[in-house]
Amino acid sequence: xxxxxxxxxxxxxxxxxxxxxxxxxxxxxxxxxxxxxxxxxxxxxxxxxxxxxxxxxxxxxxxxxxxxxxxxxxxxxxxxxxxxxxxxxxxxxxxxxxxxxxxxxxxxxxxxxxxxxxxxxxxxxxxxxxxxxxxxxxxxxxxxxxxxxxxxxxxxxxxxxxxxxxxxxxxxxxxxxxxxxxxxxxxxxxxxxxxxxxxxxxxxxxxxxxxxxxxxxxxxxxxxxxxxxxxxxxxx
Amino acid sequence: xxxxxxxxxxxxxxxxxxxxxxxxxxxxxxxxxxxxxxxxxxxxxxxxxxxxxxxxxxxxxxxxxxxxxxxxxxxxxxxxxxxxxxxxxxxxxxxxxxxxxxxxxxxxxxxxxxxxxxxxxxxxxxxxxxxxxxxxxxxxxxxxxxxxxxxxxxxxxxxxxxxxxxxxxxxxxxxxxxxxxxxxxxxxxxxxxxxxxxxxxxxxxxxxxxxxxxxxxxxxxxxxxxxxxxxxxxxxxxxxxxxxxxxxxxx
Ligand SMILES: Nc1ncnc2c1ncn2[C@@H]1O[C@H](COP(=O)(O)OP(=O)(O)OP(=O)(O)O)[C@@H](O)[C@H]1O
Ligand SMILES: [Mg+2]
Numbered sequence: 001x002x003x004x005x006x007x008x009x010x011x012x013x014x015x016x017x018x019x020x021x022x023x024x025x026x027x028x029x030x031x032x033x034x035x036x037x038x039x040x041x042x043x044x045x046x047x048x049x050x051x052x053x054x055x056x057x058x059x060x061x062x063x064x065x066x067x068x069x070x071x072x073x074x075x076x077x078x079x080x081x082x083x084x085x086x087x088x089x090x091x092x093x094x095x096x097x098x099x100x101x102x103x104x105x106x107x108x109x110x111x112x113x114x115x116x117x118x119x120x121x122x123x124x125x126x127x128x129x130x131x132x133x134x135x136x137x138x139x140x141x142x143x144x145x146x147x148x149x150x151x152x153x154x155x156x157x158x159x160x161x162x163x164x165x166x167x168x169x170x171x172x173x174x175x176x177x178x179x180x181x182x183x184x185x186x187x188x189x190x191x192x193x194x195x196x197x198x199x200x201x202x203x204x205x206x207x208x209x210x211x212x213x214x215x216x217x218x219x220x221x222x223x224x225x226x227x228x229x230x231x232x233x234x235x236x
Numbered sequence: 237x238x239x240x241x242x243x244x245x246x247x248x249x250x251x252x253x254x255x256x257x258x259x260x261x262x263x264x265x266x267x268x269x270x271x272x273x274x275x276x277x278x279x280x281x282x283x284x285x286x287x288x289x290x291x292x293x294x295x296x297x298x299x300x301x302x303x304x305x306x307x308x309x310x311x312x313x314x315x316x317x318x319x320x321x322x323x324x325x326x327x328x329x330x331x332x333x334x335x336x337x338x339x340x341x342x343x344x345x346x347x348x349x350x351x352x353x354x355x356x357x358x359x360x361x362x363x364x365x366x367x368x369x370x371x372x373x374x375x376x377x378x379x380x381x382x383x384x385x386x387x388x389x390x391x392x393x394x395x396x397x398x399x400x401x402x403x404x405x406x407x408x409x410x411x412x413x414x415x416x417x418x419x420x421x422x423x424x425x426x427x428x429x430x431x432x433x434x435x436x437x438x439x440x441x442x443x444x445x446x447x448x449x450x451x452x453x454x455x456x457x458x459x460x461x462x463x464x465x466x467x468x469x470x471x472x473x474x475x476x477x478x479x480x481x482x483x484x485x486x487x
Contacts, residue, residue: 005338012326012363082365083322084332087379090286090318091339092311236289 006101015074022067023113027120030056034128048129049138052121053202060117061200062182068110068153069174075102076161095229106154111147118143142203149206152195152217159225239264239387239419245294247280254280256443262421265413269434270423273476277443278423279319282389286316298387315385317393321376325365329356329375332364333382342383350378353408369396384416391423409433427472441479
């Protein structure tokens with residue numbers, strides 16, 4: 001696996017600005033929401049974090065999965081646009097080095113956005129609420145949970161982006177999946193296992209079983225991706 | 237000794253056979269000219285050597301190593317340029333070569349050496365997608381030459397170059413075996429171009445090998461069969477035409 005090489009490829013692709021802007025936007029979602037309707041919300045009973053997440057998390061989560069969709073598409077677009085990937089395939093390296101490097105970069109980028117958003121939520125808590133000691137532990141726990149729940153989306157979106165040389169097809173599939181995921185609010189059953197829907201859960205909804213499910217999905221997708229790559233190699 | 241050797245190498249797409257029972261012998265330290273009209277199967281053959289496409293049947297050996305068992309070991313020895321150059325448009329010429337350099341684990345100086353060789357030094361900071369056609373071709377060549385690999389596979393390397401560039405690159409290719417002790421497999425549509433570069437020639441038509449040997453052997457053989465030999469291009473066309481006739485008039 002070579003992280004440095006994959007990272008060097010992303011120069012000027014707009015990948016980093018996209019995640020910085022997306023993360024900043026996500027951080028401002030609760031700020032704007034609180035500024036607009038602070039009298040109503042602070043009056044609610046319940047934990048400050050619960051109130052904040054209740055009001056903002058579906059918006060933030062949607063932003064994050066959209067970012068992952070866009071990020072994965074960007075990563076493979078630069079491979080296919082001028083066939084850079086074909087040059088790489090003629091070099092003495094294995095395809096999974098490239099895939100693993102991309103996975104790591106997309107994971108770190110989406111974690112970065114989550115950190116920014118957590119800072120935004122923390123700021124709202126300090127500014128608008130009477131917070132207790134456990135506010136920050138729960139806030140960090142929320143970030144940790146969502147990080148794990150994000151991984152299935154990262155890996156499956158990378159797989160989708162790698163299958164279609166035309167970025168618009170991958171992007172279209174990704175956006176469709178995100179919209180399917182937003183329907184989770186009305187259906188809490190099987191759809192919450194849908195990778196794109198997982199990051200919509202907060203620390204108050206998700207439990208350890210969800211984390212295990214996310215880890216299992218990552219392993220399953222990695223194996224499926226590996227199998228498909230084997231088949232691709234055999235059929236070219 | 238042969239650097240590349242194929243035995244009955246065949247590639248079919250469905251019921252269409254792009255490369256048929258090809259048995260090539262590419263001597264070590266030679267420039268081998270791979271000649272054939274559009275669609276003859278030149279690129280397909282080269283892609284099989286690089287593992288970009290899988291043979292339907294037959295085998296090949298490169299420097300004594302067998303595909304697919306020794307795929308990575310084979311690729312370590314080959315620098316290649318296949319069809320249009322492949323690169324990252326969002327990176328500069330230098331950054332593109334830097335990616336390849338890192339994968340090959342070469343010293344930093346390798347990038348400038350390669351840029352110098354193809355005459356791209358003054359444009360190394362320009363984005364590759366802003367390169368002209370000829371500059372992209374040169375970048376592809378630099379990627380192939382990086383680290384002076386013992387085997388070079390160059391698919392129509394003079395594509396898109398101006399006359400001066402064509403001359404320059406032909407001269408470069410001609411000089412490679414002496415300079416770096418390497419073996420070069422180079423494809424072209426033009427016998428006149430191959431004549432200027434190659435020690436050995438293989439002529440391909442419709443996936444079949446029509447001839448393999450030196451230019452003199454080709455000329456002798458052609459003269460014996462009554463083809464025009466004063467004009468190389470005519471001789472080549474006559475050869476291809478006769479083969480096409482034999483295949484029932486199909487082009
Ligand atoms: N992936 C593919 N699927 C189906 N047919 C293919 C595929 N790749 C190549 N072919 C066919 O195989 C034949 C040989 O193609 P190839 O690219 O090897 O020719 P070539 O000798 O390199 O020609 P040119 O001089 O035009 O580059 C052509 O008829 C081409 O259409
Ligand atoms: Mg070709």
